[in-house]
Amino acid sequence: xxxxxxxxxxxxxELEMRKRAVMACASPEVEIGFIQVAATSFIYGIGPAExxxxxxxxxxxxxxxxxxxxxxxxxxxxxxLGVDGGRSAVDIxxxxxxxxxxxxxxxxxxxxxxxxxxxRMRPFMRAIVARHGMAERIAGWKDVGLDNPDLAGKRDQVIxxxxxxxxxxxxxxxxxxxxxxxVSHCPTLFTAQWAAEQLQVPVVDGIGxxxxxxxxxxxxxxxxxxxxxxxxxxxx
Numbered sequence: 001x002x003x004x005x006x007x008x009x010x011x012x013x014e015l016e017m018r019k020r021a022v023m024a025c026a027s028p029e030v031e032i033g034f035i036q037v038a039a040t041s042f043i044y045g046i047g048p049a050e051x052x053x054x055x056x057x058x059x060x061x062x063x064x065x066x067x068x069x070x071x072x073x074x075x076x077x078x079x080x081l082g083v084d085g086g087r088s089a090v091d092i093x094x095x096x097x098x099x100x101x102x103x104x105x106x107x108x109x110x111x112x113x114x115x116x117x118x119x120r121m122r123p124f125m126r127a128i129v130a131r132h133g134m135a136e137r138i139a140g141w142k143d144v145g146l147d148n149p150d151l152a153g154k155r156d157q158v159i160x161x162x163x164x165x166x167x168x169x170x171x172x173x174x175x176x177x178x179x180x181x182x183v184s185h186c187p188t189l190f191t192a193q194w195a196a197e198q199l200q201v202p203v204v205d206g207i208g209x210x211x212x213x214x215x216x217x218x219x220x221x222x223x224x225x226x227x228x229x230x231x232x233x234x235x236x
Contacts, residue, residue, distance in 0.1 A: 001215040002031045004065030004073040006058055006081075008040040014152060018076060021187045025211045032211065033070065035061045041077055044147050048124050051079050056236050058082025059089050066090040072214035078181050078206045080128060087229040093222065095214040097206035098125075101179050102134045104209045108202040109176030111139040113169030115162055116181035117151070119143050125181050140173035142166075144185055151184050158185050166199050178203045 005022050007015070019034065026032045039057040043050065058075055059082045065073040072093040075081045080096040087094050105112050112134075116125055122141050129135055142165035144151070144158050151158050162185055169175040178199060180186035183206045186195055192205040217223065 001029065001071045001218045002033065002069065003211055003214050003218075004035050004062075004068070004070035005032055005076065005211070006035045006037060006061040006065070006073060007076045008037050008042065008054070008057075008081075010040065010042050014042065017152065017188050018183070021183070021191075021207050022076075022211070024187070024191075025208050030211065030215045033068075035065055035068075035073075037061050041079060041081065042148060044149060045120075046079075046148070051081065051124070054079075055082040055085055059085045060235075062086040062090045062092075062094050066092050071218035074210040074214050076207075077183055078125070078128070084229075085232075087224040088232040091223060091231075093214055093217040093224065095210040095217065096132075097183070097210040098128050098181075099132050100210035100213045101204045101206050102129065102132055102137070104213070105177040105179055105202070105204045106134070106137065108204070110137065111174050112137050112177045112179050113139050113166060113173060113175030114141050114179050114181045115165045115169070115185075116141065116143045117185070118145065118147055121181075139175040140169050141181075142169055148182070148184050151189065155189050159190055162186065162190075162195070163198055166195070166201075166203075170199065170201060175201070177201060180205055183207050 037057040062073045078098040083096040144161040187205045192203040196203040
């Protein structure tokens with residue numbers, strides 16, 4: 001299966017870290033290629049307006065992925081960039097990382113602990129989870145206390161904050177599975193497998209989950225319902 005991974009613009013070192021995390025999910029059965037868009041979510045203070053403005057860039061990238069013969073497409077990040085519209089624009093599966101992580105987590109436990117970047121981001125991340133019908137499965141929300149552009153430069157602090165937040169969610173909130181609500185901490189700075197070993201609970205990240213689910217959908221010849229996502233050829 002050939003999976004198109006759609007990624008925005010990043011400084012070179014930041015881009016390379018994310019690409020390494022993505023390519024760790026490749027295998028002889030799953031080939032991954034990158035499609036880069038001329039837009040970015042790597043900014044301070046991102047919110048609903050910026051997220052919506054990114055959607056057209058990603059929808060066009062999904063069209064390009066289909067034209068280039070990819071079997072499915074996945075965007076970088078838990079913001080589901082262009083996913084809803086993309087499913088109407090193309091016939092291949094477009095898998096949202098947040099949705100994929102939530103559904104995989106549901107196979108591993110009943111209650112999820114979510115760890116984001118900053119508390120400021122929780123309202124719109126909660127809205128994404130609610131849209132996927134998983135709000136009642138959330139045991140609690142924590143964050144590492146840094147905005148996305150600052151994470152890589154404070155790796156040790158991020159790891160310590162993540163583990164402390166996860167242990168609190170497990171011990172005090174009853175979380176059975178941890179979901180990083182972002183990919184710039186996990187799995188970009190540390191792997192979900194490593195975190196799971198430290199915490200002794202499953203950790204489901206937003207890169208491995210959507211890539212593998214996208215490959216599964218493609219291998220089963222499944223794609224999105226045209227009743228739910230009518231075909232569209234519209235452009236801005």
